[in-house]
Amino acid sequence: MTRISKFFLILWAAAVGGAAAAAPSAVVSTPQVRAELVAHAPEGVAAGKPLWLGLKIDHQPHWHTYWKNPGDSGLPTTLEWTLPAGWQVGSIQWPTPQRLPIGPLMNYGYEGTLLLPVAVTAVGAAADGSVQVRLRAEWLVCKDVCIPEGGDFSIELPVQAATAGHAGLFATARAAQPQSAAGTQASAAVEGNQLVLKVAGLPPAWQGQRLQFFPELPGVVQNAGEPTTSWSGNEWTARVALDAQRSESPALLPAVLVTAGQNAGLQIELKLTTAWPPAAPSAAAPLPALGDAQVTVADASPPVGALTLGGALLLALLGGALLNLMPCVFPVLSLKVLAFAQHADDRRGLWLGGLAYTAGVVMSFVALAALLLALRAGGEQLGWGFQLQSPPVVALLAVLFTLIGLNLVGVFEVGHLLPGRWAAARARHPAADAWLTGVLAVAVASPCTAPFMGASLGLAVALPTWQALLVFATLGLGMALPYLLVSGWPALARALPRPGVWMLHFKTVMAFPMFATVVWLVWVLGQQQGIDAVAGLLALLLALAFLAWALGSRSLGLRGRRGFGALALGVLVACLAWALPSLRDAPAAIAQAGAVEPDKDGWLPWSAQRVEQAQAQGRTVFVDFTAAWCVTCQLNKKTTLAQAEVKALLAAKNVLLLRADWTRRDPAITAELSRLKRTGVPVYALYTPGAAGPKLLNEILSVAEIRSALSAVADST
Amino acid sequence: MMSRRSLAVLIGPVLGAVLGTLATVSAWAASVGQAAPPFTVTDTSGKQVSLADFKGKHVVLEWVNPGCPFVVKHYSSSNMQATQKDATAKGVVWLAVNSTATEHRDFLAPAAMTQWMQGQKAAANATLMDTDGKVGRAYGARTTPHMYIINPAGTLVYAGGIDDKPTANAADIPGATNHVKVALQETLAGKAVTTASTKPYGCSVKYASGA
Secondary structure, X not given: OOHHHHHHHHHHHHHHHHHXXXXXEOEEEOOOEEEEEEEEEOOOOOOOOOOEEEEEEEEOOOOEEEEEEEEOOOXXXXXXXXXXXXXXXXXXXXXXXXXXXXXXXXXXXXXXXXXXXXXXXXXXXXXXOEEEEEEEEEEXXXXXXXXXXXXXXXXXXXXXXXXXXXXXXXHHHHHOOOEEOOOOEEEEEEEOOEEEEEEEOOOHHHOOOOEEEEEOOOOOEOOOOOOEEEEEOOEXXXXXXEOOOOOOOOOEEEEEEEEOOEEEEEEEEEEEOOOOOOOOOOOOOOOOOOOOOOOEEOOOOOOHHHOOHHHHHHHHHHHHHHHOOOOOOHHHHHHHHXXXXXXXXXXHHHHHHHHHHHHHHHHHHHHHHHHHHHHHHOOOOOOOOHHHHOHHHHHHHHHHHHHHHHHHHOOOOHHHHOOHHHHHXXXXXXXXXXXXXXXXXXXXXXXXXXXXXXXXXXHHOOOOXXXXXXXXXXXXXXXXXXXXXXXXXXHHHHHOOOOOHHHHHHHHHOHHHHHHHHHHHHHHHHHHHOHHHHHHHHHHHHHHHHHHHHHHOOOOOHHHHHHHHHHHHHHXXXXXXXXXHHHHOOOOOXXXXXXXXXXXXXXXXXXXXXXXXXXXXXXXXXXXXXXXXXXXXXXXXXXXXXXXXXXXHHHHOOOEEEEEEOOOOOHHHHHHHHHOOOOOOOEEEEEOOOOOOOEEEXXXXXXXXXXXXXXXXXXXX | OOHHHHHHHHHHHHXXXXXXXXXXXXXXXXXXXXXXXXXXXXXXXXOEEEXXXXXXXXXXXXXXXXXXXXXXXXXXXXXXXXXXXXXXXXOOEEEEEEOOOOOOOOOOOHHHHHHHHHHOOOOOOEEEEOOOOXXXXXXXXXXXXXXEEEOOOOEEEEEEOOEXXXXXXXXXXOOOXXXXXXXXXXXXXXXXXXXXXXXXXXXXXXXXXXX
């Protein structure tokens, strides 16, 4: 070849090579993915013939791209088509994604091989040759880092010949798409911080299965975390937490439901049956939003904002002292104090015992508080009284009080229950004895709340940890104070009546408040778990009483004790086996009618929606945050709130009465209490039209207080 | 009377164990309109910085990670720096927060982080090293960047993305609405923020696991 022709040959080769490099091809490869533009045209390219295009992505191991709702982070893959004139292209038919957790966050996307197909409608019919299809695709591919990538693709589709080389791939992709769910009714309702989904008409094979929920719209629900789901017949209910920073308020929420072993799933459309609360309540909004900063508190309890640490400590001290008068604590304490009369001369011993008791009480309160704060710091929705929201704890407390009562009545003596060495050890270490009595006193005090505790405890959990623990320690100090005073001032001890037979009678009489507390705890358990759990608990208590008598009775001999003891143990085991399931499991779902009717006193169940709707109508709202295990709440319900005058007043002002029942754990109510700067019940909140925020009434309600609070509200016509 | 003490020995630990098993998990992230969660964390110069230090001022929190292409989009185009300067000139306190775990490959030690911020000519008042992720979790920070605005009363008035064009392409910035600039204009004028909650976009925050 001559030199010139070689030169032109190289030039021509370079030009062709250059052009080939510049022109997009069907494949784009990166270190993370291999992406390819593929087509499926089994009958050639013509109007009316099926035509599918798609982007095939092969991910390197552990790399993933995202679904149309990428989840907490990420971006969905986008496709931009350049097609011959007049051609129409549909939207991406996304296959059902998988959940991709990353730390505390959740994404929805794909790994491995993925095809994102689109349906295409061609127009016109080119006689021969081929048509060119171009695509600009962008995707975000992530593993532990994210890389935004993109590519330009181009393929030529022969008009006459079939393009079916990827038929299998397109078929697999179609099978991996969620099917449309004809015949299902799906609805969603906002309840506090949750979205309650109800779907009926799902395939019968799905009933009772665990379903996964994928929302197609971002910015509505929390993606991480498992929703609580349940089946009732053929209706599936799920409670999904709403996004704390929700940015969307759709009327329709499309979603995909997947069951194990059936990858494609169903696509459902959830229709919203309630209004969305304002996504971001702000100070300038015309309606007083629930989360407003100003919370006015009635005069009796000091304004929460102004309550200093000193104030909280003082209230805690008073509250603790008042706890001694509660039926839970009074018997234990009074018997203990009376015992001083027997040891009035042993000043030092008494004083040490008093100190040990105080230490036991304070340490127990601090330990309970530390547990509460630790759980709250970990993210739990808990408030004071949280221990009583759990049926097993209520049952255990009932057991404790029953045993104490039986011991006081004389059914058994613990001295006979425990080996002699223990009794001797107890006598040798009276300080340890007193310390344990302190711990026990806190355990029995927990079901009772006293006035002043609500405000100081609500403030305490918002304080820095050491200050909060100090408030609880002061509460313990207040509770131990009477005992400490008597043990430290022998004059007080000597003022107590001389010991005598009356002490035995007194001891027996004190058993009855204990049993009364058991009755109340059994009622609380009944509220939480139903009548079956009540029967189970009562059977358990009976078996325990029998066992305690068998092992600890004064009059039985060794053989009697062994025989009856074995029998009693058998009975106890049988009762446990029968009672435990009803105590532990959630009660059967109560069928809820569509529209909830007010109860016989005119109270409706509380929900944030109801409050806002009423306020929008200019109506006054009175919310009673209560729980079955809260003594003060029940007291108010039976006295002040049951008064004819109060009922008439509330009716005259057309006040909407809402009851927030916190007997069982309820995150929505806990969150609302937190917003009102309280951690326990009772809380009485009055929302008057025109006021910036709710007015919190005193924990022990009085008719006069309700009258004055409502005085500003006009009578309804 | 003596007997109740021995009962306490038997029942006390059991009660304690039962109390300890009561938990049901429910996340508790900040929400717009509520009090912004307080925090105290060390910044890149080793100083302790608390939200309470800035009571009475507007505060902007910007979640940052130099290894994320979306953060790079806003810094290489100087969009983030311009937004920072715009804010700090009006007396707003701007805190950049890096919640990347130490074991993640995107982690930068405080000195390297300072160097990067200076190299980018960022106008943040401080860069907070939230390596255990406590602040991020308290605010529910999901992406980098993720923006929050707190008003002088301590209420969270904006949470969401920096702008409304969720891409990694810097060319999209001029045509996008900068949510932070708009929200700051409104809140500094004493008005309510109209778009207070938007969807944030970016890479996920690289939280430490097991926290």
